[in-house]
Amino acid sequence: MKQSLLIIVYFFFSLAINAQNQIEICQNKTTHLIAKEKITYVQVGDTDKLIAEVVPEQPNMIRVKAVDDFEGESSLTVVSANRSYSLFVKYSDTNNISYQLEDFIGQIAGNINIGPVPEYLLKELCGQILNDCKQKSIQTKNKKDGIIFRLRNLYLKQDLLFFELEITNTTNMVLDMEAIHWWIDDRKQVKATNVQEYQVEELYRHYKWEFIPAKTTLREIIVIPKFIIPDKRILKIELLEKALGNTGRKLTLEVKNKAILKANSF
Numbered sequence: 001m002k003q004s005l006l007i008i009v010y011f012f013f014s015l016a017i018n019a020q021n022q023i024e025i026c027q028n029k030t031t032h033l034i035a036k037e038k039i040t041y042v043q044v045g046d047t048d049k050l051i052a053e054v055v056p057e058q059p060n061m062i063r064v065k066a067v068d069d070f071e072g073e074s075s076l077t078v079v080s081a082n083r084s085y086s087l088f089v090k091y092s093d094t095n096n097i098s099y100q101l102e103d104f105i106g107q108i109a110g111n112i113n114i115g116p117v118p119e120y121l122l123k124e125l126c127g128q129i130l131n132d133c134k135q136k137s138i139q140t141k142n143k144k145d146g147i148i149f150r151l152r153n154l155y156l157k158q159d160l161l162f163f164e165l166e167i168t169n170t171t172n173m174v175l176d177m178e179a180i181h182w183w184i185d186d187r188k189q190v191k192a193t194n195v196q197e198y199q200v201e202e203l204y205r206h207y208k209w210e211f212i213p214a215k216t217t218l219r220e221i222i223v224i225p226k227f228i229i230p231d232k233r234i235l236k237i238e239l240l241e242k243a244l245g246n247t248g249r250k251l252t253l254e255v256k257n258k259a260i261l262k263a264n265s266f
Contacts, residue, residue, distance in 0.1 A: 021085070021104045023076070024092040025050060025066045033062040035080040035101040040121065045075030050089055052076055059120050066091055083107065117158060119204065125157055126206040126221040128266065129164055138259065142251040146171035147212075149239045149251040152219065156263040160203065161224045167209070167239065168217040175212040178240035178248060182224070187234045200224060200235070229257040 025031045038059045044052050049070045055061040062078065069091060076087045083106040141150035148168040155162040169175045182200035204223040212218055229235055235255040241248030 022088040024090050024094040026093045027066045031064045031097045035060045037081040039080050041079035043077040049074045122204045154263040159226050161226050163222045165220045169212040172214045176242040178242040181238045
């Protein structure tokens, strides 16, 4: 008898949460979720039914809209102020197009890094680095034919590595950039057939410079998920110049594991 009563209570409790944590959206109107603090994570249940994104100008606001008319429900997970909100999304031509996030039932998220870091937050963190001139620069650089490629500093935040790079063009000619490549390679090249290179993928690039004007120095922040370099290996960062017939300059920086372990937290 008690077990049946508990099941009934739990059933009605679940229905109550479902009803309270529900928003309605439609195709021809944009719905906004407004939080008191910044939104740090957004995840849509079914991207074929709805889209949701943080408003770049207002990082405490999410805009939600239906892709098309749909039946049933979808879901939307939002994290703000270290609290996680699981919302049920229903299609309806409603006049209620604004919701306060704190009005819904949420729970402590625990670790803020439960999902990908939003781009607006990466942009803000990169801005903090570029505005900070107090850190002592790392003396890792390469120079070739009037181009200086340097790793200014290395930072760690939320399990992400922020590489602060600096490119100086001392010539009278614009430097057209082809790409910046990252890979882990053997520290010493030997004649062997089993040598393997491991590509490192960028997560975010702040400025995305395509060219460096003459007599100019530019800084760039590139974000990569944290990693440790295996023994007897090294991280290589290669700057490639765009030129005919693959004749452009190549400048390579080598970063040891100890430099990554000493990354500045901020």
